Amino acid sequence: xxxxxxxxxxxxxxxxxxxxxxxxxxxxxxxxxxxxxxxxxxxxxxxxxxxxxxxxxxxxxxxxxxxxxxxxxxxxxxxxxxxxxxxxxxxxxxxxxxxxxxxxxxxxxxxxxxxxxxxxxxxxxx
Amino acid sequence: xxxxxxxxxxxxxxxxxxxxxxxxxxxxxxxxxxxxxxxxxxxxxxxxxxxxxxxxxxxxxxxxxxxxxxxxxxxxxxxxxxxxxxxxxxxxxxxxxxxxxxxxxxxxxxxxxxxxxxxxxxxxxxxxxxxxxxxxxxxxxxxxxxxxxxxx
Numbered sequence: 001x002x003x004x005x006x007x008x009x010x011x012x013x014x015x016x017x018x019x020x021x022x023x024x025x026x027x028x029x030x031x032x033x034x035x036x037x038x039x040x041x042x043x044x045x046x047x048x049x050x051x052x053x054x055x056x057x058x059x060x061x062x063x064x065x066x067x068x069x070x071x072x073x074x075x076x077x078x079x080x081x082x083x084x085x086x087x088x089x090x091x092x093x094x095x096x097x098x099x100x101x102x103x104x105x106x107x108x109x110x111x112x113x114x115x116x117x118x119x120x121x122x123x124x125x126x
Numbered sequence: 127x128x129x130x131x132x133x134x135x136x137x138x139x140x141x142x143x144x145x146x147x148x149x150x151x152x153x154x155x156x157x158x159x160x161x162x163x164x165x166x167x168x169x170x171x172x173x174x175x176x177x178x179x180x181x182x183x184x185x186x187x188x189x190x191x192x193x194x195x196x197x198x199x200x201x202x203x204x205x206x207x208x209x210x211x212x213x214x215x216x217x218x219x220x221x222x223x224x225x226x227x228x229x230x231x232x233x234x235x236x237x238x239x240x241x242x243x244x245x246x247x248x249x250x251x252x253x254x255x256x257x258x259x260x261x262x263x264x265x266x267x268x269x270x271x272x273x274x275x276x277x278x
Binding site: 011012013014016017020086087090091092093107108109110111 | 207208211212214215221223226232234
């Protein structure tokens with residue numbers, strides 16, 4: 001059950017767009033927190049673990065790949081599903097991120113329907 | 127104009143605006159005249175695999191309308207920072223979508239951060255492409271120039 005979601009992106013617009021999509025596909029009642037880069041996300045997660053992380057790939061300080069690595073290597077955080085959003089079509093990178101434990105990689109621009117398909121396995125108990 | 131590039135840029139623009147603004151866009155039949163409206167511009171550089179730039183011009187009302195829907199705020203409460211951030215996100219997404227489609231799947235690309243204004247070198251570029259779009263939220267124009275356009 002997804003009750004809390006962390007959205008990580010250095011763009012206000014992108015964070016707002018992701019939140020709007022999540023609200024549209026059934027997560028309107030979830031508690032949303034945000035971070036502007038991976039470093040801020042880790043700090044947030046240490047204090048307040050969530051049920052789902054959605055992170056942009058390209059960010060300053062700590063990017064989405066490094067964030068994913070940190071989360072998956074942490075005993076406390078490793079079970080949190082992480083979805084990555086990428087603006088650069090790079091199939092090899094997408095496979096690499098999936099092998100690192102990302103539940104999926106979405107390419108921008110994506111629609112709420114595409115986000116829904118990605119998160120469907122986590123929604124079946126919503 | 128290279129028909130393949132045209133098709134890819136039109137699809138990238140349509141997908142981006144439709145997903146972010148839930149508004150349809152379509153290629154304009156004639157060039158858009160911005161002389162009677164406030165317009166705002168942004169561009170980014172394509173660094174790899176080819177050099178070039180992609181830019182965008184739109185009316186202030188176009189970007190404000192999208193921002194109102196996205197941020198769920200009335201126009202007067204939307205800051206210029208939010209408008210700039212939104213325009214940056216749009217050009218970045220259009221560029222990424224365009225290059226993902228136009229390049230072979232085993233070729234990665236690198237973009238600069240978006241910058242205000244249009245690339246000053248573009249207007250001297252004989253290969254500069256201009257693509258105009260009409261849409262439910264208003265009109266906008268995309269510009270492409272450099273080695274990028276020659277080699278795609």
